[in-house]
Amino acid sequence: QQEDALQPGVSGLPVEEVDKLYASEKHVVFQTEVSRLMNLIINSLYKTREIFLRELISNASDALDKIRFMSLTDSNALASNGHFNISIVADKPSKTLVITDSGVGMTAEQLRANLGTIAKSGTSEFLSHLESEKNKGEQMNLIGQFGVGFYSAFLVADKVTVASKSNDDPDQHVWISEAVDDFVIAKDPRGNTLGRGTQITLHLKDDALEYLEEENLKALTKKYSEFINFPIYLWSTNFKWVENKSDAAEISEEANVKDDTEAAEKEPKREKVEVKEWELLNTQNPIWTRDPKEVTENEYMDFYKTLDKEPEAKPIIWSHFKGEGDVDFKAIIYVPERAPRNYYHQLQDIPHRIKLFVRRVFITDELGADFIPRWLSFISAVVDADDLPLNVSRETLQKHKLLNLISKRIVKKALDLFAHMAKTDEEKYAKFIREFSMSLKLGAIESSQYRKKITQLLRYPSSLEKEGSRVSLDAYVSRMKSGQNSIFYSTGTSVEEIEQSPFLERLLARGYEVLYMTEPIDEMLIQALPGYNGKAFANIAKGDLKFGDEDESEGETLKKLNEQYQPLTDWLKNTLDEHVEKVAVSKRLTTSPMAIVASAFGWTGHTERLMQAQAANPGAKDDFMFQMMMKQKKNLEINPDHPVIQTLLSRIEDGEIDEETKEVVTVLYETTAIRSGYTLKDVNNFTKRVESIVRKRLDVDLNKQADYKVEMAKDKTPEEIKEDEEKASSFADDASEEDDLDDTRAAHDEL
Numbered sequence: 001q002q003e004d005a006l007q008p009g010v011s012g013l014p015v016e017e018v019d020k021l022y023a024s025e026k027h028v029v030f031q032t033e034v035s036r037l038m039n040l041i042i043n044s045l046y047k048t049r050e051i052f053l054r055e056l057i058s059n060a061s062d063a064l065d066k067i068r069f070m071s072l073t074d075s076n077a078l079a080s081n082g083h084f085n086i087s088i089v090a091d092k093p094s095k096t097l098v099i100t101d102s103g104v105g106m107t108a109e110q111l112r113a114n115l116g117t118i119a120k121s122g123t124s125e126f127l128s129h130l131e132s133e134k135n136k137g138e139q140m141n142l143i144g145q146f147g148v149g150f151y152s153a154f155l156v157a158d159k160v161t162v163a164s165k166s167n168d169d170p171d172q173h174v175w176i177s178e179a180v181d182d183f184v185i186a187k188d189p190r191g192n193t194l195g196r197g198t199q200i201t202l203h204l205k206d207d208a209l210e211y212l213e214e215e216n217l218k219a220l221t222k223k224y225s226e227f228i229n230f231p232i233y234l235w236s237t238n239f240k241w242v243e244n245k246s247d248a249a250e251i252s253e254e255a256n257v258k259d260d261t262e263a264a265e266k267e268p269k270r271e272k273v274e275v276k277e278w279e280l281l282n283t284q285n286p287i288w289t290r291d292p293k294e295v296t297e298n299e300y301m302d303f304y305k306t307l308d309k310e311p312e313a314k315p316i317i318w319s320h321f322k323g324e325g326d327v328d329f330k331a332i333i334y335v336p337e338r339a340p341r342n343y344y345h346q347l348q349d350i351p352h353r354i355k356l357f358v359r360r361v362f363i364t365d366e367l368g369a370d371f372i373p374r375w376l377s378f379i380s381a382v383v384d385a386d387d388l389p390l391n392v393s394r395e396t397l398q399k400h401k402l403l404n405l406i407s408k409r410i411v412k413k414a415l416d417l418f419a420h421m422a423k424t425d426e427e428k429y430a431k432f433i434r435e436f437s438m439s440l441k442l443g444a445i446e447s448s449q450y451r452k453k454i455t456q457l458l459r460y461p462s463s464l465e466k467e468g469s470r471v472s473l474d475a476y477v478s479r480m481k482s483g484q485n486s487i488f489y490s491t492g493t494s495v496e497e498i499e500q501s502p503f504l505e506r507l508l509a510r511g512y513e514v515l516y517m518t519e520p521i522d523e524m525l526i527q528a529l530p531g532y533n534g535k536a537f538a539n540i541a542k543g544d545l546k547f548g549d550e551d552e553s554e555g556e557t558l559k560k561l562n563e564q565y566q567p568l569t570d571w572l573k574n575t576l577d578e579h580v581e582k583v584a585v586s587k588r589l590t591t592s593p594m595a596i597v598a599s600a601f602g603w604t605g606h607t608e609r610l611m612q613a614q615a616a617n618p619g620a621k622d623d624f625m626f627q628m629m630m631k632q633k634k635n636l637e638i639n640p641d642h643p644v645i646q647t648l649l650s651r652i653e654d655g656e657i658d659e660e661t662k663e664v665v666t667v668l669y670e671t672t673a674i675r676s677g678y679t680l681k682d683v684n685n686f687t688k689r690v691e692s693i694v695r696k697r698l699d700v701d702l703n704k705q706a707d708y709k710v711e712m713a714k715d716k717t718p719e720e721i722k723e724d725e726e727k728a729s730s731f732a733d734d735a736s737e738e739d740d741l742d743d744t745r746a747a748h749d750e751l
């Protein structure tokens with residue numbers, strides 16, 4: 001039926017007509033971004049230029065989706081053309097490839113706006129990124145991810161004609177461009193040939209004539225467009241056997257006179273003739289409506305490519321399921337192998353990954369964060385709902401309560417899928433966590449409803465894990481020491497940094513496990529999580545650390561040590577008054593002499609650095625809270641078993657403290673701050689102190705300055721400048737004898 005609607009071998013506007021219009025009509029200049037993009041496309045590496053067909057078919061399919069959606073509420077929309085199809089015709093004599101759709105079409109104004117400008121935000125920055133020399137190798141890939149769509153036509157064509165007829169424009173118009181600078185728009189001299197829709201004619205480059213071969217077109221459509229929901233037809237050459245008419249007449253006459261059996265043996269003569277006809281290239285049996293048992297892994301992988309714009313993207317896992325009960329729907333959800341490009345920068349703005357259909361009719365891919373919470377926006381999905389009304393606007397649909405129910409089911413299903421992956425495939429799960437643990441943590445912060453479930457999915461490096469592997473909170477709790485009430489953790493920018501931290505010393509020596517939290521979001525997460533399975537989280541760089549196995553005697557010992565070290569702690573408090581609030585004997589240290597500990601509500605070194613980075617915005621550093629927290633004094637803990645600390649105590653007791661000791665202790669404090677994760681506020685004085693200690697150690701006079709001589713920069717005399725120029729030009733001549741004079745002069749000027 002659909003096929004009947006197609007006229008035989010539809011052709012584009014004849015080349016001579018195109019040339020005539022292009023020569024006579026007014027040229028409109030492209031928006032700068034379009035010119036830049038086209039320039040890149042034309043000059044890019046041709047490795048994946050075949051994608052143009054996918055892009056154009058996908059645009060045709062979008063246009064068909066749009067008119068079908070409109071027809072749900074406007075019964076007149078299809079009067080101009082009642083069919084939904086895409087057709088491809090390759091015409092060798094004119095070296096053109098014509099792709100026609102009966103979609104929504106474009107008015108003259110839409111042709112100008114859609115094919116002459118790019119509205120995407122951030123385009124200019126993206127293009128600069130692409131244009132930079134160092135990204136040359138990656139260009140095509142990046143262009144693909146950006147979604148050049150229509151403009152990819154110029155990968156294979158040096159001229160493109162777009163004829164389009166919209167219901168909103170009485171006339172059919174053509175848009176013609178030879179890329180780079182400008183285009184023309186004119187009334188189509190053929191009149192309204194399309195009824196409604198768009199016809200793109202690619203005037204192929206001489207090195208792209210392979211795209212006129214039917215076999216290639218069939219293979220490409222199969223490869224890239226198999227899952228398009230509208231029929232795609234190719235004007236194809238087939239061979240048919242037909243009866244040779246004159247032979248057949250002779251045979252039947254003979255049959256009258258001779259006996260029947262002999263006549264039957266004498267076959268009518270048949271010949272093979274070439275026929276041109278429309279051949280349907282795809283099946284349009286949506287994969288999600290099929291029985292999952294009958295869909296192959298490759299089909300799932302191929303279908304994923306229609307949902308994800310990145311050409312190399314693959315799913316790590318998927319789930320094809322049916323929702324039944326209060327709402328009936330079918331869905332496939334995919335988890336990508338890698339986070340989408342710029343994913344974590346654009347969390348607010350990740351649309352288009354969920355496609356909603358209602359009884360196979362595409363409705364929208366712009367459901368946004370109301371449908372899928374932003375922390376889960378990395379999944380892609382198709383959802384086909386049976387019970388949603390078709391004839392409602394997208395806005396009303398978004399608030400529909402059935403959509404809400406579907407959304408909940410999808411979130412739950414996704415969490416189940418992650419949990420299943422964790423249980424059945426450790427390696428895959430580790431990969432998943434590497435990519436998406438930040439998203440999960442965001443989910444645990446933002447969603448009180450799923451917090452428990454998401455927290456179970458988290459994995460952390462820890463002091464007991466081998467390099468690279470991670471532990472779940474359940475596993476941590478299950479191997480906690482009896483009596484241990486806290487989940488010990490430390491924060492830092494990397495595992496290596498945390499491993500160097502003095503806070504770990506005694507905990508590890510005593511056999512406790514410590515989680516290493518290295519993502520900035522961990523700090524926020526811990527604030528949102530009161531604990532896990534009844535165990536509180538304890539930051540080992542903060543406050544009064546309790547191991548859980550303390551008895552009275554231990555408290556006694558600490559009290560005695562504090563008394564014994566009081567002369568030193570008092571002296572330190574005095575000497576370092578500018579920086580420290582409190583000095584006490586530590587329970588955390590074994591090998592380091594001292595450590596700086598944040599108060600229970602203060603910032604650890606790691607938090608302080610994070611906050612400083614966040615406060616990079618103008619004005620943020622003047623924020624009262626920020627100022628107050630940055631100025632907050634620290635607690636200093638000393639190790640009573642350390643020889644430096646013991647020596648300091650005896651010096652104080654013997655009254656042997658001098659300026660030099662003060663200087664050394666200040667430097668010791670400063671290096672302790674660095675090891676404890678804090679940044680030094682006065683690096684200048686710190687380096688001066690270190691130099692002074694070095695001088696004393698080497699017996700170099702403290703006041704002796706470096707003896708240096710510097711000559712003032714001299715202006716060159718005109719003679720010297722001339723001499724330089726002569727030298728430079730003879731060098732340029734030698735270097736490029738074959739270059740023409742202009743080049744030499746340019747090189748000369750540059751030198």
Ligand SMILES: Nc1ncnc2c1ncn2[C@@H]1O[C@H](COP(=O)(O)OP(=O)(O)OP(=O)(O)O)[C@@H](O)[C@H]1O
Pocket residue numbers: 059060063101103104105106114115146147148149150151197198
């Ligand atoms: N066959 C078509 N029928 C109707 N409109 C079209 C057709 N092809 C392109 N357009 C219009 O031109 C616009 C620009 O197309 P282009 O392919 O460059 O970008 P896009 O499709 O919006 O984005 P992307 O390719 O990243 O999905 C489209 O948004 C659409 O409005």
